Amino acid sequence: MTSVPALKLTSGAEIPQLGLGTARVPDEEIRRIVAEAIGLGYRLIDTAAKYENELGVGQGIADSGVPREDLFVTTKLRGADQGYGPTLQAIDDSRERLGLDYLDLYLIHWPLPRLDRYVDSWRAMEEAVALGKVRAIGVSNFLPEHLDRLAAETTTVPAVNQIEIHPHLPQRELIAENTRRGIVTESWSPLANANDLLKAPELTEIAAAHGCSVVQVVLAWHLRQGLVVIPKASHPDRLRQNLDALGVQLTDEDVDRIATLDTGTRAGGQDPATHEEF
Numbered sequence: 001m002t003s004v005p006a007l008k009l010t011s012g013a014e015i016p017q018l019g020l021g022t023a024r025v026p027d028e029e030i031r032r033i034v035a036e037a038i039g040l041g042y043r044l045i046d047t048a049a050k051y052e053n054e055l056g057v058g059q060g061i062a063d064s065g066v067p068r069e070d071l072f073v074t075t076k077l078r079g080a081d082q083g084y085g086p087t088l089q090a091i092d093d094s095r096e097r098l099g100l101d102y103l104d105l106y107l108i109h110w111p112l113p114r115l116d117r118y119v120d121s122w123r124a125m126e127e128a129v130a131l132g133k134v135r136a137i138g139v140s141n142f143l144p145e146h147l148d149r150l151a152a153e154t155t156t157v158p159a160v161n162q163i164e165i166h167p168h169l170p171q172r173e174l175i176a177e178n179t180r181r182g183i184v185t186e187s188w189s190p191l192a193n194a195n196d197l198l199k200a201p202e203l204t205e206i207a208a209a210h211g212c213s214v215v216q217v218v219l220a221w222h223l224r225q226g227l228v229v230i231p232k233a234s235h236p237d238r239l240r241q242n243l244d245a246l247g248v249q250l251t252d253e254d255v256d257r258i259a260t261l262d263t264g265t266r267a268g269g270q271d272p273a274t275h276e277e278f
C-alpha cells in the first residue's frame with residue numbers, strides 16, 4: 001500500500017499531502033468511494049457541509065474499518081452558518097453527521113466579506129478547539145486582506161488555506177503569502193475539474209516521457225511544490241492512479257513547461273473577493 005507523506009501544521013498535527021475530494025457526490029456513492037479510497041491507502045478525506053454528503057462520508061469511514069486516529073477528516077463551514085453561535089452549532093451538526101467525536105480540520109468555506117461574519121466564526125472555531133471538538137482550524141478561499149483581518153483581531157493563525165490551484169491558475173503569490181504566515185496551502189480542483197487543461201499537448205508530452213498519465217503529471221506538479229492535494233475520483237483505478245502520482249518525479253524542465261499553461265483562468269469562475277454561496 002502506498003504511504004502518503006505528511007506536512008506539519010501550526011497546530012502541531014500532521015496532514016497527509018494527498019487526499020480525496022468529495023464535492024458533488026451524493027451520500028450513497030461517496031460512501032462506496034470513501035471506503036475504497038481508504039482501503040487503497042488514502043487517509044485524508046475532504047468534505048463540507050455544503051456538499052450535503054457528510055453522512056455518506058461518515059458511513060464510508062465506518063465501513064473502512066480503519067481506526068479513527070489513523071484518518072484525517074476535513075469539513076467546512078457553509079456560508080449560511082457564519083457567525084459565532086451558528087458556527088458552534090454547525091460544528092456539532094457536522095460531527096454528528098460524520099459520526100465523529102472530533103474533526104481533524106475545520107475550514108471557513110468562503111470568506112463572504114459582504115456578510116462580515118468570518119471573524120466571529122473564527123472565534124467560535126477557536127472555542128471548538130479548546131473544547132476538543134476540532135483539532136485544527138483553517139480557512140478556504142481567503143485572500144491576504146482576509147488573513148490580515150484574522151491576524152489583527154484573533155490569536156490563532158490558520159493551519160491551512162485551501163484555494164483553487166492548477167496549472168491554469170498557479171497562484172504563486174497567494175502560496176507565498178500563506179507560507180510567509182506559516183499556513184499550509186491546499187489545492188482545490190487540482191485537476192481544474194478535468195476540463196480542457198488535461199488535453200494540453202505539453203502535459204501529454206511530459207506524461208509520455210515519464211510513462212505516466214497526464215493526471216499524474218498534474219498531481220506531481222502540486223506535490224513538488226509542497227502543496228496538499230485533494231483530487232476527486234469515482235473509480236478505484238483512478239483513485240489508485242492518483243495515489244501513485246506520489247512516485248512521479250518531474251524535472252525542472254517539466255516544471256518550466258507547465259508554467260507556460262498559466263492563463264489565470266478559474267475552472268468554475270469563482271472569485272473569492274465576490275463569490276457567495278450559502
Ligand SMILES: NC(=O)c1ccc[n+]([C@@H]2O[C@H](COP(=O)([O-])OP(=O)(O)OC[C@H]3O[C@@H](n4cnc5c(N)ncnc54)[C@H](OP(=O)(O)O)[C@@H]3O)[C@@H](O)[C@H]2O)c1
Nearest residue numbers: 021022023140188189190191192193194231232233234238
Ligand atoms: N474549498 C472550496 O471552495 C472547494 C471548491 C471546489 C472543490 N473543493 C474540494 O476539492 C476537491 C477536488 O476538486 P474538484 O472535485 O472540483 O475537481 P478535481 O479534483 O480537480 O477534478 C475532478 C475530476 O477529475 C476526474 N479525475 C480524477 N482522477 C482522474 C484520473 N486519474 N483520470 C481521469 N480523470 C480523473 C474526476 O472524474 P471521476 O470523478 O469521474 O472519476 C472528476 O471529473 C473537491 O472534491 C472538494 O473536496 C473545495
